[in-house]
Amino acid sequence: MTKELNVGIVGYKFMGRAHSNAWLKAPLFFDLPAKPVLKTACGRQEKSLKEFAEKWGWENIETDWKKLVSSPDIDIVDIALPQNLHYEIALAAAKEGKHIFCEKPLSMNRKQAEEMLRVCEDHKVKHYLNHNYRRTPSVAFAKKMIDDGKVGRIFHWRCAYQQDWIVDPDFPLTWQLRKETAQAGPQWDLNSHAVDLAHYLVGDISTVSCLTTNFIKERPLADETTSGNLSAATLGDQRGEVTVEDAALMMVQFKNGAIGSFEATRFATGRKNGLRFEIYGSKGSILFDMERMNELQYYSLADEEGTQGFRLIQTTETVHPYAGHWWPAGHIIGYEHAFVHAVADFVSAINNDTIIEPNFYDGLKIIEVLEAGIESAGLKKQVVL
Incomplete structure (x- = not known):
C-alpha cells in the first residue's frame, strides 16, 4: 500500500493555486515514494476558501491556521502566504513536528530566519523554501x-x-x-x-x-x-x-x-x-x-x-x-512545472530522510x-x- 502524506495549505490566492496544482500533478508525472493527499485548506474568508477547496480537491477547510497546524492528521504544512505571516506559522508547525513547504522570501528579517531555522532543526522536520526557479x-x-x-x-x-x-x-x-x-x-x-x-x-x-x-x-x-x-x-x-x-x-x-x-x-x-x-x-x-x-x-x-x-x-x-x-x-514546459519538481523532491526528501535545498539555512x-x-x-x- 502506498504511503500517504497529508498536506495542509495556509493561503489560497496566487501561490495557493500554484502549490495546489503541484501537489496534484507531482504523483501523476513522478514515481513518488509517498502520495501527497490534499487534506485541508486554510484561509480567513470562508466562502472563497470553500470555493477554492472544491475547485482544487482539498478534502476539508479551516479558517484557523492554529487548528490546522496542530491537527494530528496533517503531515506537511504548506505556507503559501506573504512573508510577514511565515514566521509564526512555521514555528508552530515545526513544534508540532510537521514538515514545512514555505514560500519565499523566508521571513521579515534575519532574527526571524535564524529562529525559524533553529526550531526546525531542533524538531528534526524537513524545511523547504520555494525558490522554484532552481528547479527549471x-x-x-x-x-x-x-x-x-x-x-x-x-x-x-x-x-x-x-x-x-x-x-x-x-x-x-x-x-x-x-x-x-x-x-x-x-x-x-x-x-x-x-x-x-x-x-x-x-x-x-x-x-x-x-x-x-x-x-x-x-x-x-x-x-x-x-x-x-x-x-x-x-x-x-x-x-x-x-x-x-x-x-x-x-x-x-x-x-x-x-x-x-x-x-x-x-x-x-x-x-x-x-x-x-x-x-x-x-x-x-x-x-x-x-x-x-x-x-x-x-x-x-x-x-x-x-x-x-x-x-x-x-x-x-x-x-x-x-x-x-x-x-x-x-x-516545452512552463512556470508551474518548477513547483511540481519542488513537490516531487520534497516528498522524496521526507521519505529518504535527506536534505532538500534551498531550505531555511539558504533562506537565512x-x-x-x-x-x-x-x-x-x-x-x-x-x-x-
Missing part, C-alpha cells in the same frame, strides 16, 4: 555545466529581475508596497530569487553595495478584500504612503572572487516577469531568460577558432534535469544579503557580510 531544467542544467567545468573560473554574474505592474500611479497601495507587510519592495520580493540563484550557481556573497529609489511616493488605498491580487481595487480618493523602495540596484563581491550585479524593479515598462542572468567565466559563458525558460545560451572557448559563438541549448531532452518526466524533446543566507543591501542603501556605503 535550464537552471538545473546550468548548475551541472558549471560543476562540470564548462564555464571555468567564474568572473562575472549579472542579473536583472524586472516587472512593470506598478508603473501606473493609480495602482493601489497593496500589501507588497507597505513595509509592515512586505519589509521591502523588489529588494525583498524579486532579489530574493536572484540572490538564491547567485548562491546556487556562483557561490556565497561577501560584500554588498546597494542603491534604492522611489518613483511614486503615494498611492490610492487598496480594498483589503482584494489586496492579495495584482488587480486589487481601490478605496476611492483615500491615499497612503508607499513605504518600500520601487527599485534596487546591488553590486556584490563573491567569496570566490567573482563580482556581480543585481537589478530589481517593478518599473520596467513592458516587462511582466523578466528574470535574466548572465555568467561569464574563463572557459565560457551561460545566459538564461525566464521568459524563454526552456533555453540556455552557451559560449565555449573550446570551440574551434572561427566557429565560436553563442549556441542555443533547448533543455527539453531526457538528459536535462526533470525534463524526462514530461513530454518528448522540443515540447539570502535574508542576510537582502538586509545588507537595505543597510548599504541607507548608509550609502559598502556592507561586509
